[in-house]
Amino acid sequence: MCYHKQDTATMEQLLVRYENILDTVPFVPTYYENGFDFKASPIITASKPRSFQLMQWGLIPWWSKSAEEAGEIRMRTLNSISEEMYEKPAFRDAAKEGKRCLIPCTGFFEWRWFKGGKVKYPYFIHHRKESIFSLAGLWSSWTDKSTGEMRDTYSVLTTRANPLLEKIHNSKKRMPVILSREFEKDWLNPLLTKADILALCEPIADSQLEAYTISKMITDRKVENKDVPAICRPFDYPELALMDA
Numbered sequence: 026m027c028y029h030k031q032d033t034a035t036m037e038q039l040l041v042r043y044e045n046i047l048d049t050v051p052f053v054p055t056y057y058e059n060g061f062d063f064k065a066s067p068i069i070t071a072s073k074p075r076s077f078q079l080m081q082w083g084l085i086p087w088w089s090k091s092a093e094e095a096g097e098i099r100m101r102t103l104n105s106i107s108e109e110m111y112e113k114p115a116f117r118d119a120a121k122e123g124k125r126c127l128i129p130c131t132g133f134f135e136w137r138w139f140k141g142g143k144v145k146y147p148y149f150i151h152h153r154k155e156s157i158f159s160l161a162g163l164w165s166s167w168t169d170k171s172t173g174e175m176r177d178t179y180s181v182l183t184t185r186a187n188p189l190l191e192k193i194h195n196s197k198k199r200m201p202v203i204l205s206r207e208f209e210k211d212w213l214n215p216l217l218t219k220a221d222i223l224a225l226c227e228p229i230a231d232s233q234l235e236a237y238t239i240s241k242m243i244t245d246r247k248v249e250n251k252d253v254p255a256i257c258r259p260f261d262y263p264e265l266a267l268m269d270a
Contacts, residue, residue, distance in 0.1 A: 027060075027133055027135075027200070028059070029059055029134035030058050031055065031130065032058065033131045035054055038157065042129070043077075043127075048076035051079075052079070060103040061103070063081050065080060065081050066179075068162070068179055069126060070125070081176060082181075084099065084178045085098060086098065091170075095176075102178075104181050104182070107202055107223065108184075110182065116180065124164050125163060125222070127209055128160040128179065128181060131156060131158075132151035134150070135150060137194070148193050148239065150236040151236075153234060154233065158206075162181050163182065182201070185199065185228055187200065189236060190228070202226045238261065238265065239259065243256055
């Protein structure tokens, strides 16, 4: 699943990439984002397609009764399986109400497992042609009744892996829904049918993506600050060639 992503684009670059945006938000570009830190990112929604909105990763459904329940739920809602979004309680209201969003991204991270899950190698994956691309998502607003605070949150939709990601993400064989640039406006169209939406959640062709191994510093507990350029630089593991043989 997609729990680790990157957005190194500045707000100025995002404004160029996503045309006709009028409202911006303060945003610090990041080389590495761990979803379980529940950070806020600039998101474009179907209801406000000309604005960036800051939303925290980890969708909290509107019906969450308390901050404690909300905290527990968002641990499980960083991703939403696109094939199940209309049935799963945490996502079905957002899906049925058309609360779809674009999640700007410059890359994401996955792990390839060997030896029955005892050994893993990290990969960085990005779009070959688009330096900034869009992940498809759902979003929701939740109000903490004890404080009156409103939180806007989102979830990254996933789909079955294409051949490239099936090889890399060989434990779950899933990948984020990556929208082709030509379909971004369609994704935000409030008139889409359920069939239209599910059709847009098909895996992108692996020819559109590039992937390579990176250093294991991404999981090294001795490395406190992983939000650095080195986190996504290519790193070679000679033993992988033997495992692929």
